[in-house]
Amino acid sequence: MKKILIALSFLLFGTYANADCNIKSGSINILANDFPALRTLVETAKECKGSADFKVTHSAEHNKIAVPALTANPSEFSVRVAANSSIVPLMNADLIRPMNDLVKKYGKGIQDSQLITIDGKVMAVAFMANTQHLYVRTDVLKENGISTPKTYEDVVAASEKIRAAGKMKYPYAAAYKAGWNLAEEFVNMYIGHGGEFFKAGTAKPNVNNAKGVATLNMLKKLADLSNPDYLTHDSEAIKVEWEAGNVAIMTLWASRSGTLLDDEGDAKITAATKLVAPATVGGGNIPAATLWWDGFTLAKNRSDADAEASFRAMAHAASSKEMVAKASDQAVWLVEGFVPGPKSVGVIEAVKMGAKPYPMLPQMGLMHGALGSEIVEFLQGNESAEQALKDVEAAYMTKAKEQGFL
Amino acid sequence: MPNRSFFWFFLPAGLAMILFIGLPIISTGIQSFYAQHDQILVKVKKCDPFGCKVSVVVDQEATSKIKGEKPLGKFNGFGTYVDRNHLATNQVSEFWGESKSIGEFVNKVGNLPFYKALVFTLTYCVIVTPCVLLLGFIIALSLNAVSRKIRGPLIFGTILPMIVTPLVGSLVLFWMIDAEGIIGANLQIMMNDPYLSVKSSKSLTWITIIIYGIWHHSPFAFVVFYAALQTVPQEPLEASIIDGASRFQRVKHIVLPHIYPVVTFVALISLMDNFRVFEPIIGFSAEGSAQSLSWLIYDNLVNEEVILFGSAAATSIMTIIGISIILAPVLIRTWREFRTNR
Numbered sequence: 063m064k065k066i067l068i069a070l071s072f073l074l075f076g077t078y079a080n081a082d083c084n085i086k087s088g089s090i091n092i093l094a095n096d097f098p099a100l101r102t103l104v105e106t107a108k109e110c111k112g113s114a115d116f117k118v119t120h121s122a123e124h125n126k127i128a129v130p131a132l133t134a135n136p137s138e139f140s141v142r143v144a145a146n147s148s149i150v151p152l153m154n155a156d157l158i159r160p161m162n163d164l165v166k167k168y169g170k171g172i173q174d175s176q177l178i179t180i181d182g183k184v185m186a187v188a189f190m191a192n193t194q195h196l197y198v199r200t201d202v203l204k205e206n207g208i209s210t211p212k213t214y215e216d217v218v219a220a221s222e223k224i225r226a227a228g229k230m231k232y233p234y235a236a237a238y239k240a241g242w243n244l245a246e247e248f249v250n251m252y253i254g255h256g257g258e259f260f261k262a263g264t265a266k267p268n269v270n271n272a273k274g275v276a277t278l279n280m281l282k283k284l285a286d287l288s289n290p291d292y293l294t295h296d297s298e299a300i301k302v303e304w305e306a307g308n309v310a311i312m313t314l315w316a317s318r319s320g321t322l323l324d325d326e327g328d329a330k331i332t333a334a335t336k337l338v339a340p341a342t343v344g345g346g347n348i349p350a351a352t353l354w355w356d357g358f359t360l361a362k363n364r365s366d367a368d369a370e371a372s373f374r375a376m377a378h379a380a381s382s383k384e385m386v387a388k389a390s391d392q393a394v395w396l397v398e399g400f401v402p403g404p405k406s407v408g409v410i411e412a413v414k415m416g417a418k419p420y421p422m423l424p425q426m427g428l429m430h431g432a433l434g435s436e437i438v439e440f441l442q443g444n445e446s447a448e449q450a451l452k453d454v455e456a457a458y459m460t461k462a463k464e465q466g467f468l
Numbered sequence: 469m470p471n472r473s474f475f476w477f478f479l480p481a482g483l484a485m486i487l488f489i490g491l492p493i494i495s496t497g498i499q500s501f502y503a504q505h506d507q508i509l510v511k512v513k514k515c516d517p518f519g520c521k522v523s524v525v526v527d528q529e530a531t532s533k534i535k536g537e538k539p540l541g542k543f544n545g546f547g548t549y550v551d552r553n554h555l556a557t558n559q560v561s562e563f564w565g566e567s568k569s570i571g572e573f574v575n576k577v578g579n580l581p582f583y584k585a586l587v588f589t590l591t592y593c594v595i596v597t598p599c600v601l602l603l604g605f606i607i608a609l610s611l612n613a614v615s616r617k618i619r620g621p622l623i624f625g626t627i628l629p630m631i632v633t634p635l636v637g638s639l640v641l642f643w644m645i646d647a648e649g650i651i652g653a654n655l656q657i658m659m660n661d662p663y664l665s666v667k668s669s670k671s672l673t674w675i676t677i678i679i680y681g682i683w684h685h686s687p688f689a690f691v692v693f694y695a696a697l698q699t700v701p702q703e704p705l706e707a708s709i710i711d712g713a714s715r716f717q718r719v720k721h722i723v724l725p726h727i728y729p730v731v732t733f734v735a736l737i738s739l740m741d742n743f744r745v746f747e748p749i750i751g752f753s754a755e756g757s758a759q760s761l762s763w764l765i766y767d768n769l770v771n772e773e774v775i776l777f778g779s780a781a782a783t784s785i786m787t788i789i790g791i792s793i794i795l796a797p798v799l800i801r802t803w804r805e806f807r808t809n810r
Contacts, residue, residue: 125770125773126770129773129775130775146516147773148773150773151773151774151775153525153526154526154774156526156528156531156532175517176517177515178514178515178516178517179513179514179515180512180513180514180525181512181513181514181525182513188516188517191517191518231662239753240753240755240756241755265509289647289665290647290663290664290665290667290668291646291647291652291665291667291668292668293667293668293753293756293757294642294667294668294752294753294754294756353518355516355517355518396517413518419516419518419519422514422516422523423523423524424507424509424524424525424526425507425774427773427774428774430773431767431773431774435581435755435759435767438755438756438757439579442668442669442670442756442757444670445579449579453579456552456559457552457553457581459552460551460552460553461553461774461776461779463503463551464503464504464544464548464551464776464778464779465503465504465507465774465776466503466504466505466506466507466542467507
């Protein structure tokens with residue numbers, strides 16, 4: 063946590079990253095998620111492609127492609143831009159290579175805090191931080207005499223007040239789409255309640271408890287204040303709701319603020335939109351949010367020459383001060399020279415409040431998957447919270463047994 | 469056709485079927501009997517921008533050694549088939565013991581993922597198939613009766629739902645039933661309930677997907693029936709008109725018996741298609757309310773960050789068995805008729 067504060071706020075004039083990284087050979091093929099900051103990063107990497115072959119795939123479906131594409135030998139992609147959750151399946155299946163040598167040789171501009179090390183091996187280089195935090199409409203809050211919500215209990219009270227005032231039918235929004243998104247909201251809220259997903263030191267599930275029930279009840283309260291179609295709404299859908307002026311308080315990724323606050327759409331709504339800290343819940347003092355990093359990894363099943371070329375291009379971007387200066391409002395960059403702007407508030411506050419990173423455990427993906435499908439019936443009102451959590455544990459255990467974790 | 473020439477005629481198609489359908493099914497079957505090796509976890513220090521902590525990772529060296537010896541994984545027999553996410557034999561017998569009434573038992577079993585998906589898949593199949601047959605037949609009959617001048621454009625219009633990509637078709641309807649879409653908003657006004665949501669209600673989602681299924685599949689039945697209607701001989705029809713048969717009697721006693729083999733064919737194909745219902749669930753983002761067997765396979769393969777090959781393979785094999793069971797009555801009947809005709 064200290065490290066990131068230093069990384070975020072320190073303005074130090076280090077050695078200027080070598081932009082003339084004229085790469086002579088090799089081929090670079092990047093797989094990345096699709097949001098503005100990643101596009102900027104990849105564009106910056108392209109600057110120094112030299113005579114190397116350079117290809118990129120931006121896809122919102124990147125998680126579905128990654129493992130099969132990197133399992134092939136030689137693999138389709140030489141670089142996979144991953145986050146703390148999506149690096150896990152790659153490591154579980156041994157699909158990415160350590161890059162200590164490359165960091166030593168070409169990673170001059172990369173700060174130590176950017177390195178993701180597992181047992182001393184550099185498996186990824188992070189370049190941005192992300193989290194989900196609150197967005198509020200200052201005009202609506204002011205009109206109804208509501209101060210900025212600090213806890214999810216505040217959010218519920220504020221939303222109820224706005225609804226009662228007849229201002230908005232569905233004042234709250236969050237990405238509750240059944241599946242990955244909904245599970246992510248559970249993860250945030252459960253961590254906010256101080257929950258642990260697994261019994262200490264084992265892969266046995268540990269969500270069917272009072273904290274789990276409290277988490278589900280809070281999710282249900284918030285869901286009742288959301289558009290009734292919430293189970294089909296992902297981040298993009300709630301962003302559209304926000305831009306249409308239907309929502310006053312929203313939990314959304316920091317990385318989405320760029321397109322939310324661009325020139326498109328109603329200028330009045332954009333002007334009244336304020337990014338604030340993530341909320342706490344249930345009297346806890348850490349935010350109900352998880353910290354994420356986005357970084358690049360190198361495919362194992364590719365030639366060393368390709369890995370070297372890829373690393374040089376990506377390292378150029380991941381240490382480019384020009385890029386972070388130009389795109390300072392697109393992300394909270396972990397790159398040296400980044401000056402946090404108003405759009406970084408959410409992440410910086412989250413770090414200050416002691417938010418926990420998303421658990422980087424080999425079996426977490428299975429838990430996430432089980433959550434995404436088994437808590438839906440509770441939200442629909444067809445099942446009790448205890449039953450839903452029992453189902454989550456049972457579904458998880460079956461999958462974990464098949465995968466050899468239990 | 470003599471058997472010999474039939475053999476050569478069929479050979480390329482047969483080879484392609486063995487290569488692209490037969491072998492993958494066998495491979496899927498084999499995979500379904502295996503589970504992953506026990507994971508060997510080691511404690512290591514993990515550092516990221518948010519700090520360092522001791523946590524576990526998969527020990528790659530040890531794992532690759534075991535994988536080298538036994539690449540398929542750990543033999544699991546029917547373990548995957550009977551686990552909670554599939555047939556759940558243990559859970560079902562447990563529920564049977566502890567449930568006080570049949571209703572409670574059915575409820576509990578219906579909460580298990582495989583049975584939940586099976587119930588939706590069968591409901592979809594049982595409702596959509598007859599509706600498609602009936603609607604297709606009615607459209608074919610009525611189009612066959614209209615003047616030839618306007619028949620062309622009408623036929624084109626009728627088969628449009630089949631031309632439209634399933635995903636696009638379902639997305640269009642998906643937006644229409646949105647709380648702010650034309651159907652969704654009107655329903656809210658009609659029912660006088662501002663919180664009514666077609667998408668979040670389970671039964672309404674099922675109805676939407678079923679209506680979409682009928683809309684999408686009817687043109688196929690129509691096209692085949694329409695073609696078959698062209699072959700109905702005119703003489704018996706004219707004779708029956710002279711005998712004073714009504715339109716309904718003519719259809720029942722002359723047209724239907726004549727195109728009966730085609731009806732069987734369409735029923736078979738529709739049943740198979742409907743049993744594998746998948747696209748509308750994705751198109752309607754209906755994973756929360758409606759899951760089909762095909763969707764379960766998809767979920768095991770892509771929705772998790774850890775791919776569950778064994779689970780997906782077991783569900784695939786059970787889907788194949790399910791289709792065979794559903795088709796069995798029709799196939800047996802066709803076979804018998806074939807024998808008596810000879």
